[in-house]
Amino acid sequence: MSATHHHRLAETEADVDGPPSPLVPHRLAIGIIARGEEAESIYRTILRATDRRLAVYLTAVDPDSEVGRLAVGLGATVVEPRDSAASRLELESALFAAGRIGGHAGLIFQLEGCPRIDYERTLASFEEDRFEVYAVPEVRSAFERQPHVVAAIPAYNAAETIGQVVREAADHADTVLVVDDGSADATAERAERAGALVVRHDRNRGYGGALETIFEVGQTLDADHLVTVDADGQHDPASIAILVAAQEASGAEVVIGSRFTDDSNTRMPRVRSLGLDVVNLLTNASLGRFRPHTWVRDTQSGLRSYTRDAVDSLATTADLGSGMGASTDIIYHAHQEGFDFEEVGTTIRYDVEHGSSQGALSHGAGLVRNILGFLERRHPLLALGLPGLFLAVLGVSFGLWSIGQLFVTPVSVISVFAAAAFVLAGTTMVLLAVFLHTINTHPSFRTTPDWDRSTSLQYREPPSEIASDSEVTTVDERP
Structure with a gap:
């Protein structure tokens, strides 16, 4: 770690009362700088960390953005830096301060690109007098066995x-x-x-x-x-x-x-x-x-x-x-x-x-x-067309029978209207079935919607917003 970084951490640490807590694995935290990282990699890091009972702090992300809101829903805490144009060292210092204020025993900085973390080797890399380490990435073969x-x-x-x-x-x-x-x-x-x-x-x-x-x-x-x-x-x-x-x-x-x-x-x-x-x-x-x-x-x-x-x-x-x-x-x-x-x-x-x-x-x-x-959506000819054709044929047959009866006995108005109704309903169903079938099969109507289902969790409203004197903003707290 550079001398400049050590100096910045020392300044930040001086603002926090009390010595660091003893190193207890379940009281460790992960610090993620989200600037330029893939959202899916961020979510994966959060989920794997919380699965191990590690707290997660996320910075360089807007709490109201899709990434920020979903990260909060998954259990992370969003930390707003003092300066939106802060350097990586300044962002790490903001995460450092958040970890200290949160009472954690140590902070693990996630690497750029958010690779999978080898937690065993990372925890082993902590020295007795250190509060922060960089994550040790996991070797691919280690998690494919x-x-x-x-x-x-x-x-x-x-x-x-x-x-x-x-x-x-x-x-x-x-x-x-x-x-x-x-x-x-x-x-x-x-x-x-x-x-x-x-x-x-x-x-x-x-x-x-x-x-x-x-x-x-x-x-x-x-x-x-x-x-x-x-x-x-x-x-x-x-x-x-x-x-x-x-x-x-x-x-x-x-x-x-x-x-x-x-x-x-x-x-x-x-x-x-x-x-x-x-x-x-x-x-x-x-x-x-x-x-x-x-x-x-x-x-x-x-x-x-x-x-x-x-x-x-x-x-x-x-x-x-x-x-x-x-x-x-x-x-x-x-x-x-x-x-x-x-x-x-x-x-x-x-x-x-x-x-x-x-x-x-x-x-x-x-x-x-x-x-x-x-069936109606995917097979309209079967679900609508076939019953519609049956109704239309039934209406036409009943209508022809009614016309034949005119020469024998008076035909009621109800019979005429019934035949017409069957024909109208059946024809409408057949036309609708053809229309839906055309939409489902014609190349002009075929599109691949750009659905982003990751937004399904964005409806979680953060239950609280807590601001400290050091300008660290917490957007969610999980019990």
């Missing part, structure tokens, strides 16, 4: 069960991620206490919204396998290892913990089983999978493992809805992308105390509406 497994749990008002689910999932995954979907209880706090990396929504965005965030964060974490598990305890977290092993062996981008395979031990209520049979049949029919050996037998299971390619694709798609129909939307998206499916038997419990509160009838009706909506 074993696949990185992330267990991801969408959670809403699951305070009673989330702690146990996180602890059990941690036995089978490298990282446990919980997305707290605007819970009104202590879901986030108990998940953090159990050891999970927690991302919070400031409002409830639904099951699909939670999955969107899971895929975005999973992409940032470079998950080789991302396994989704329900928060209510219905899924056995030991299934994580089974799904990952099946994925490694088959190479399928999506592996589903199925309730309908021969080796499944799930005992499902009869009404739910019949409803899922209908939904599975409609889903496979809408995908054109009519042969039984090509079927996805459990299209609604929330216990799934995704490869890195699948996560990358789902993190950037705009196809996922916000509700429970997102499970079907994922199946549709994976099918369209040409991903392979694999199913392994699993055990899902329906006798848990704090299971889903949504009724089977309303859930099933929502799924059927979702399937019909998919």
